[in-house]
Structures are given as C-alpha cells and as structure tokens.
Amino acid sequence: MGLDLRKLEHLVAVAEEGGFTRAAARLHLSQQALSTSVRSLEREVGVPLLRREATGVTPLPAGQALIDDARVLHGAARAALHRARRLGRGEVPVLSIGHTPAVTTDEVTALVRTALAALPELRTEVHQLYPPRLAERLRDGELGLGLCRGMRPGGGLTRSTLGQDRLAVAVAAGHRFARREHVELAELAHERLVVWGDPGRSGYTDLLLDHCRNAGFEPDHLRNPIQGTAPVTAVVGTGHVALVTGPPGPAVGGRVQVVELRPALFAPLHALWPTHVTDEVRDAVLTAVGG
Structure with a gap:
C-alpha cells in the first residue's frame, strides 16, 4: 500500500492547528473536504489516528507516529524536488547549514573554511537555531546539515561526531x-x-x-x-x-x-543530516571536515 503524501499533509496540518477549521483555512480547503481526506487516510491505515473532542483534536499514538514519519517523508520529497531542479537548471549548489547556540559562529566559520580549502566552489547559508527548530528544519528538507553538541538525533536524522573541543x-x-x-x-x-x-x-x-x-x-x-x-x-x-x-x-x-x-575535558561537535536525503555537497563537506 502506498501512502498519499497529500493526505499525510492534511493530517499534519490538523494536528498542528489542533482542529479542522484552522487547518482547512491554512490548506485552502473546505472543512468537509479536509475531514473526508483524513477519514480516508484512517481507513487506509486501518486504525484511528486522531482523538476528536469538543475542545479540539489531538493525535492518538498511531497518529503521532505517522505524523513524525510524514514530516520526514515530506522533507525527503522536498529535498528531492530541489535537487532535481538544481541539476536540471545547472545551478550552483548551496548547502544550508544550521547550528545550535552551543556551536559558536567562529566555530562554524572555521569548519566552513576547512571545507572551502577542499571545495573552493562551495556555497553555504548559515542559520542559528534552537535544537527543536534545527531538527524540524532538517526533517523538513529546509537544511542540509546541522551542527550541534550532544543533541539527540531522533527519527529521520543521522548523527556523526566531527571532533572533540576542549572545555x-x-x-x-x-x-x-x-x-x-x-x-x-x-x-x-x-x-x-x-x-x-x-x-x-x-x-x-x-x-x-x-x-x-x-x-x-x-x-x-x-x-x-x-x-x-x-x-x-x-x-x-x-x-x-x-x-x-x-x-x-x-x-x-x-x-x-x-x-x-x-x-x-571535551565536548563533541556533532553533525546531523536527514537520513533519507541524497546530497552530494553535504557528503563532500562531511568528508572534507572529517565527518
């Protein structure tokens, strides 16, 4: 059985908005169409996904598991689309890097300079984010690489140690x-x-x-x-x-x-990236910096 990414998107929106009314407005759908889509998804999965109450809607355990995986799937699909467009248009690849406040701007700059020595055509965009937002943007395919210290990768992400910095x-x-x-x-x-x-x-x-x-x-x-x-x-x-x-x-x-x-004493410098996303630039950077 294949999963319909659009129905998964509808489920995620309902969970994030806490109800069908706001989710329908966000998705530019009628409330009836959105409800029908989610009901259809529940039939396909074979179990209830949402708890519907007068005060709002919350995911059941099965629903939350599907939502978590849906974010990973959507991120992989988005990254695949951007990669295909870039290759088709002959655009210079840009690696979007996120880092938590525990990794300083100077440390990120030093790492990028190391990568540039091996990859002179490298182009990067760097963003500082709190750990939950960093993980979210990696899973959503908005970032190609994350830098952190001690952050647990969670579902859909892979982690490696780039080095150890003395405290x-x-x-x-x-x-x-x-x-x-x-x-x-x-x-x-x-x-x-x-x-x-x-x-x-x-x-x-x-x-x-x-x-x-x-x-x-x-x-x-x-x-x-x-x-x-x-x-x-x-x-x-x-x-x-x-x-x-x-x-x-x-x-x-x-x-x-x-x-x-x-x-x-030392603190590890970790790299995080989406497990199921192909990115030659990210892989080349990780090789250049020893990840």
Missing part, C-alpha cells in the same frame, strides 16, 4: 577565577554553573552536568536566562561560571575571561 571556564572579568592560569573542575562545586537547556531535555546540558558528577559533586546550575547568545556571554554581569569551548583569554570586549580547565 574551558568562562567567568566575568571581576570573578576570583579571572586572574588564574587554570581552574580545577572540583573547584566548580562551590560555584553556580550556567547551562543552556533543561536537564533531561538537552543532551549538551546533560553532558556538562555529568562531567561535574564524575568529578564527585552535584553542580548548582541554572538555565541561561538569555537564550540564543554565544555561550561565553552567559556570565557577563554575574558571579556565575560557564563551561565553554572558546580558547583561554579575554572575551566579549574584556568583560569575560576564559580560563583553562583541568583536568582536560
């Missing part, structure tokens, strides 16, 4: 660590650590907290209240500390000092 300690210029040549990890037991996501939901946060636990202490931590900024900026104007991948030395115009951390 350091960032503090405000007036902090007691600021004039030190190095800081021992155990000393952070008496500090408040700024992290970038909630434990259990952010793979990078879990990695950083686990480093502390392996050193014998449970870190006092808080989520960075200013999301989307470079990690090294998280301690500006505070007495807190942050684990960052930047080099030791002054940063943020001298308002932050990055200090060497001992013993040496």
Whole structure:
C-alpha cells in the first residue's frame, strides 16, 4: 500500500492547528473536504489516528507516529524536488547549514573554511537555531546539515561526531577565577554553573552536568536566562561560571575571561543530516571536515 503524501499533509496540518477549521483555512480547503481526506487516510491505515473532542483534536499514538514519519517523508520529497531542479537548471549548489547556540559562529566559520580549502566552489547559508527548530528544519528538507553538541538525533536524522573541543571556564572579568592560569573542575562545586537547556531535555546540558558528577559533586546550575547568545556571554554581569569551548583569554570586549580547565575535558561537535536525503555537497563537506 502506498501512502498519499497529500493526505499525510492534511493530517499534519490538523494536528498542528489542533482542529479542522484552522487547518482547512491554512490548506485552502473546505472543512468537509479536509475531514473526508483524513477519514480516508484512517481507513487506509486501518486504525484511528486522531482523538476528536469538543475542545479540539489531538493525535492518538498511531497518529503521532505517522505524523513524525510524514514530516520526514515530506522533507525527503522536498529535498528531492530541489535537487532535481538544481541539476536540471545547472545551478550552483548551496548547502544550508544550521547550528545550535552551543556551536559558536567562529566555530562554524572555521569548519566552513576547512571545507572551502577542499571545495573552493562551495556555497553555504548559515542559520542559528534552537535544537527543536534545527531538527524540524532538517526533517523538513529546509537544511542540509546541522551542527550541534550532544543533541539527540531522533527519527529521520543521522548523527556523526566531527571532533572533540576542549572545555574551558568562562567567568566575568571581576570573578576570583579571572586572574588564574587554570581552574580545577572540583573547584566548580562551590560555584553556580550556567547551562543552556533543561536537564533531561538537552543532551549538551546533560553532558556538562555529568562531567561535574564524575568529578564527585552535584553542580548548582541554572538555565541561561538569555537564550540564543554565544555561550561565553552567559556570565557577563554575574558571579556565575560557564563551561565553554572558546580558547583561554579575554572575551566579549574584556568583560569575560576564559580560563583553562583541568583536568582536560571535551565536548563533541556533532553533525546531523536527514537520513533519507541524497546530497552530494553535504557528503563532500562531511568528508572534507572529517565527518
């Protein structure tokens, strides 16, 4: 049995809008036509996909599984269409790269420059995104490559490790660590650590907290209240500390000092890409940077 991509699109829209009325308006369909399409899909699958209540519509487990896979299918179809058009028109390929705030702009730039040394015709577009949006745009076929730290790939995505970057300690210029040549990890037991996501939901946060636990202490931590900024900026104007991948030395115009951390600890740089999407440019970039 083949799945009708248009019916899958209708199911996704109903789930995202929480009901048939808004979904029908979004899809420029009558509500009756949309309802008929979803009912037809349920008959084809053989099980109910949505829970219909007076307050709205929510996916049943089978429906949610189909919706997740539908996003992957639509992304692969969209990417295939763009690839065919590009090849047919002889256009220069452009690789759209997304990265989470845990990967700095400088780190992305260095990686792209490495790729350019091997691929001088490479053209890229770079976007910073939070992890959930990065995964969504990769699955939707809007991005060809994602860069992150510790982010779990989830369905439809493949992950590889591009390298390991040494962690350091960032503090405000007036902090007691600021004039030190190095800081021992155990000393952070008496500090408040700024992290970038909630434990259990952010793979990078879990990695950083686990480093502390392996050193014998449970870190006092808080989520960075200013999301989307470079990690090294998280301690500006505070007495807190942050684990960052930047080099030791002054940063943020001298308002932050990055200090060497001992013993040496590392954070992985991960690449993510859509599993079922063919992209020669992406593959060439991954080969050039060692992925």
